[in-house]
Amino acid sequence: MRQTLAAALLLSTVSAPALSQTIYPIDRAQILTGAMFDLKVEFPGLAEPGKISVTVNGQDHAQALGRAATYVAREDDKDQSAVTLRDVVIDKPGRYVVKATDGVNTREVAWDVYETAQPRKARNVILFIGDGMSNAHRVAARILARGIQEGKYKGKLTLDDMPAMALVSTSGVDSVITDSANSASAYTTGHKSSTNALGVYADRTKSTTDDPKVETITSLAQRRLNMAVGVVTNTEIEDATPASMVAHTRRRAEYDVIVQQFLDQKPDVIMGGGAANFIPKSTAGSKRGDDQDYVERFKDAGYAVATTAGEMKAASAAGAKKLLGLFNLGNMDGVLDRKFLKVGSVKRYPEQPDLTEQVKSAIEVLSKNDNGFVLMVESGLIDKFTHALDMERAIYDTIMLDNAVKVAKDFADQKNDTLILVLADHTHPVGIVGVMHDDMDGPAPNVELRDRLGIYAEAGYPSYPAPDAEGYPNKVDVKDRLALFSASFPDYYETYRPKMDGPNNPTVAGKEKGTYAANEIYAKSPGAQLRPGNLPKDGNSDVHSAEDSLLNAYGPGSEMVKGSMDNTDVFKVMAHALALGTAK
Amino acid sequence: MRSHSEPRSNPPKLRLSRRRALLALAAGLASGGVRTAAAAPAVLDFADLYEASGVLGLKFSPKLLSLKGASVAMQGYMAPPLKAESDFFVLTREPVSLCPFCSSDADWPTDIVVIHLRRAAQPTRYSDPIAVTGVLEVGSATDAATGFVSQIRLMNADFRIV
Ligand SMILES: [Zn+2]
Numbered sequence: 001m002r003q004t005l006a007a008a009l010l011l012s013t014v015s016a017p018a019l020s021q022t023i024y025p026i027d028r029a030q031i032l033t034g035a036m037f038d039l040k041v042e043f044p045g046l047a048e049p050g051k052i053s054v055t056v057n058g059q060d061h062a063q064a065l066g067r068a069a070t071y072v073a074r075e076d077d078k079d080q081s082a083v084t085l086r087d088v089v090i091d092k093p094g095r096y097v098v099k100a101t102d103g104v105n106t107r108e109v110a111w112d113v114y115e116t117a118q119p120r121k122a123r124n125v126i127l128f129i130g131d132g133m134s135n136a137h138r139v140a141a142r143i144l145a146r147g148i149q150e151g152k153y154k155g156k157l158t159l160d161d162m163p164a165m166a167l168v169s170t171s172g173v174d175s176v177i178t179d180s181a182n183s184a185s186a187y188t189t190g191h192k193s194s195t196n197a198l199g200v201y202a203d204r205t206k207s208t209t210d211d212p213k214v215e216t217i218t219s220l221a222q223r224r225l226n227m228a229v230g231v232v233t234n235t236e237i238e239d240a241t242p243a244s245m246v247a248h249t250r251r252r253a254e255y256d257v258i259v260q261q262f263l264d265q266k267p268d269v270i271m272g273g274g275a276a277n278f279i280p281k282s283t284a285g286s287k288r289g290d291d292q293d294y295v296e297r298f299k300d301a302g303y304a305v306a307t308t309a310g311e312m313k314a315a316s317a318a319g320a321k322k323l324l325g326l327f328n329l330g331n332m333d334g335v336l337d338r339k340f341l342k343v344g345s346v347k348r349y350p351e352q353p354d355l356t357e358q359v360k361s362a363i364e365v366l367s368k369n370d371n372g373f374v375l376m377v378e379s380g381l382i383d384k385f386t387h388a389l390d391m392e393r394a395i396y397d398t399i400m401l402d403n404a405v406k407v408a409k410d411f412a413d414q415k416n417d418t419l420i421l422v423l424a425d426h427t428h429p430v431g432i433v434g435v436m437h438d439d440m441d442g443p444a445p446n447v448e449l450r451d452r453l454g455i456y457a458e459a460g461y462p463s464y465p466a467p468d469a470e471g472y473p474n475k476v477d478v479k480d481r482l483a484l485f486s487a488s489f490p491d492y493y494e495t496y497r498p499k500m501d502g503p504n505n506p507t508v509a510g511k512e513k514g515t516y517a518a519n520e521i522y523a524k525s526p527g528a529q530l531r532p533g534n535l536p537k538d539g540n541s542d543v544h545s546a547e548d549s550l551l552n553a554y555g556p557g558s559e560m561v562k563g564s565m566d567n568t569d570v571f572k573v574m575a576h577a578l579a580l581g582t583a584k
Numbered sequence: 585m586r587s588h589s590e591p592r593s594n595p596p597k598l599r600l601s602r603r604r605a606l607l608a609l610a611a612g613l614a615s616g617g618v619r620t621a622a623a624a625p626a627v628l629d630f631a632d633l634y635e636a637s638g639v640l641g642l643k644f645s646p647k648l649l650s651l652k653g654a655s656v657a658m659q660g661y662m663a664p665p666l667k668a669e670s671d672f673f674v675l676t677r678e679p680v681s682l683c684p685f686c687s688s689d690a691d692w693p694t695d696i697v698v699i700h701l702r703r704a705a706q707p708t709r710y711s712d713p714i715a716v717t718g719v720l721e722v723g724s725a726t727d728a729a730t731g732f733v734s735q736i737r738l739m740n741a742d743f744r745i746v
Contacts, residue, residue: 282724
């Protein structure tokens with residue numbers, strides 16, 4: 001999901017009349033030995049340099065951390081002083097109490113600096129993220145892809161069939177509800193962040209590039225272990241989840257900045273949609289703000305560039321060491337559209353690869369590195385379709401994620417040296433409430449659609465055809481369909497059926513600026529029912545929810561996955577598996 | 585704006601035949617009403633703007649290029665304009681669920697057409713299909729007032745609700 005930043009920034013700067021200083025990293029931060037981070041102390045008002053003291057375990061910070069922090073008297077031209085120390089590294093594990101005072105107010109936070117044990121358990125780590133994937137998506141995917149009879153499934157999803165499992169809590173620094181930026185950032189850095197922020201703690205200043213940074217797993221794996229790194233998605237590559245592998249910005253919407261950060265960090269494999277921010281502004285289809293050609297820049301940096309499945313496979317088979325795959329100007333199409341309905345932008349881009357093919361090619365390129373690899377794979381449209389109340393498309397893309405996990409698991413089984421993690425970055429408030437039956441209670445239009453929703457015993461079972469070899473029923477508009485609803489919605493027309501002509505677009509801009517109205521196109525669907533929204537009028541889609549994500553894990557290092565975990569613990573699991581914190 | 589964009593989806597299409605019929609009708613009305621004796625404008629569909637494919641940039645279609653400078657008629661939806669009474673708005677293939685100008689990022693569809701009206705007008709309901717006639721301009725241009733970059737524009741245009 002993509003949020004406008006104005007509101008969030010406003011909140012972060014206007015709210016919280018700080019009573020005492022704010023210290024970043026925050027209290028209870030867990031920090032990997034050897035990982036870089038920026039220390040920042042924000043004083044509530046003007047603080048005189050002579051009266052400021054920042055200590056670490058009782059010792060002046062300059063001595064404890066090797067360098068003195070930089071003082072700014074008036075941040076953003078306001079009566080607010082701050083000190084910042086960039087690129088701090090702590091090599092010795094233990095509890096670090098940071099105490100900051102301006103002579104009047106004093107605040108202290110404690111960090112837990114942890115090391116990782118040798119020997120390294122995993123050579124490779126593959127982190128699968130089903131963006132917004134919730135329990136209902138998984139269960140629906142299992143029903144469609146494996147079948148169910150007399151209450152028993154005829155098979156398990158690949159992601160069901162893993163030895164380790166945990167619940168992962170997802171809230172951020174600023175809010176109990178998270179977005180895909182700070183939630184993914186927790187996985188890739190081990191630090192909490194705030195809505196719309198990636199690889200930073202969101203500070204109070206207006207600038208979106210000065211916030212205190214934390215190091216990504218990409219940087220750590222490259223810098224400390226010379227590993228290969230890959231980022232694979234079917235959304236725009238600049239979108240929050242894939243961007244979290246490289247980005248440091250307060251504002252996830254700054255795609256041009258994120259493209260530059262990909263180039264700076266140079267992951268060996270970069271694949272997804274989002275070509276619009278790689279091509280010069282004057283080229284039709286571009287969304288860049290300047291005339292830079294980043295496709296050329298990546299080529300100059302040694303990347304093979306692929307724009308179709310065929311080019312991608314050829315490049316990985318030919319031994320490309322670095323591969324940039326851009327398969328759509330915007331988000332790639334979902335699997336239901338690509339393989340079955342042929343709508344969306346499939347006609348314009350008929351050769352977009354499947355996520356399974358992307359994973360195969362990525363592993364082919366990355367596994368050439370003798371030091372192993374870290375790969376993030378996102379099935380990102382689960383979230384986008386769920387926002388748009390397009391549940392069938394979200395379910396098909398969940399099945400696709402499971403197929404991609406199967407590719408990785410088959411690779412892992414060759415040597416048992418790869419840790420696989422599968423989870424969501426956050427959930428949606430979705431549930432399977434029954435089964436729609438077109439022929440319930442006689443022929444249409446005599447019966448309202450809501451009375452064709454079978455609940456409890458009348459739900460029975462859906463009538464999707466048996467899945468094909470990849471787990472997809474080849475028909476989605478069957479007469480007995482799973483009814484999957486979100487508990488959060490804007491004004492929209494509920495049509496109780498899959499959208500066969502293209503992805504759902506439930507709302508359009510409303511009369512009043514910044515508001516939304518139900519898209520009247522759907523009023524024409526027989527029996528459509530206007531549902532007045534239960535969300536604020538400036539919301540145009542279903543929203544994220546605060547429930548825990550399910551995490552499944554497989555391979556060496558997965559034994560740490562159990563019980564109830566915090567999202568920052570997911571980074572720790574990967575760091576421990578790779579022994580990423582062992583001083584080099 | 586609390587919430588966000590989302591799938592820059594291509595929602596359900598009206599049937600082409602019907603759409604073309606409506607469009608032709610509307611174009612006829614528009615040209616009959618306000619235009620001078622010029623021939624009926626050529627009908628241009630959103631599907632006609634670009635050639636298929638082109639991940640690294642869209643290519644103008646031969647049809648589009650052949651109509652450069654000609655009076656054309658298009659049907660689409662008005663995206664919410666910058667201000668209430670405006671002589672400048674974006675025409676989209678499907679109704680958009682966000683305001684490109686309010687949004688911090690360029691999250692509008694790729695195949696948009698910028699409309700410069702003959703005279704400022706009040707916006708329509710954003711879910712109403714509209715028919716626009718104007719003189720076709722093709723090529724990258726940046727609007728001086730807003731910085732909005734466009735590839736295809738209809739100048740000196742009129743529109744009506746279909
Ligand atoms: Zn989202």
